[in-house]
Amino acid sequence: MTSRYAQLLFTPPVQAHQEEQGSRRNYAAMAEGPAEADRLTPSEAAFIARAESFYLATTGSSGWPYVQHRGGPPGFLRVVDDRTLGFADYRGNKQYITTGNLDTDDRVSLLLMDYPARRRLKILGRARTGTPDRWPASAGPLVPEGYRAVPERVLLITVEAYDWNCPQHIQPRYTVAELEEALKPVRERIAELERENARLLEAARAGGRTP
Incomplete structure (x- = not known):
């Protein structure tokens, strides 16, 4: 902390x-x-670059907090520099609660989860919205290659502080892609055994023995 x-x-x-x-x-x-704002280190930057989702909290003019889930391919949340994060705000259900909340209070809180590694990063910052043409060129392409989504605006967040939370009570969860990668050696071994079994059966038939 x-x-x-x-x-x-x-x-x-x-x-x-x-x-x-x-x-x-x-x-x-x-x-x-x-009393100085935190700066993101390479450790935070690497963690953020792998994120496929995060939770974003804002507060409305009524005083009620609001939490929204944001997701995309790894890299959709960018580290522009050691004090700035940015992401494209894609077209959604057109409720605009987060956007409206930011008109009266620019303070935001982000929660990024890594369920397999049981890690979480909490970030406090101040957000500002802009049109897609305001996306900084240094942040790379606005929309990751191959991702089909229409950005309505961009959000740039000036980081104030962050904290790594303890792993207690985080239950490991895995995406389909992570499970596919983890099961790849098992599937390869099963395929190898199936080929070996087929070879032995064929040899047994050729020798006139009942398998």
Whole structure:
């Protein structure tokens, strides 16, 4: 956990609960540091580049929080630089809740999950929307090659803080592609045994023996 993450989220009410539960002493030192935004390291950048989905939280003008799932091929969420993330906002159900929320409050929270490795990355930032022509050239193609989707706008997020969470209670889950890769050696071995079995049966028939 970074000092900036603690500074932003350990509000006085949160600190009161930490004090009551006996964890305040451990967490107090985490907020001691410069009040400067975090910068993404190569470790975070690599994790983000592999992400096929994430959850995005915003807050509406009514005060109600809203969480939305965003997904795409690996690389659809880009690390523009060590302070900036970006992604294409594809055409959807046209409710525009997230877009409307950002008109009155630019603060966002992202949760990225890696279920097989039981890892999660939480990111706090400030988002701004723009038309697709505002996509920075340094971020690469707006839409990953071969992905059929129509971008309506782009979201660029200035990172304020992030935190790696513990693996506790994360149940491993696997995509079809991950299962296919994991089962590939097993399937190859089964195919090899089936060929060997067919060869032995053929040899037995040729020798006049009943298999």
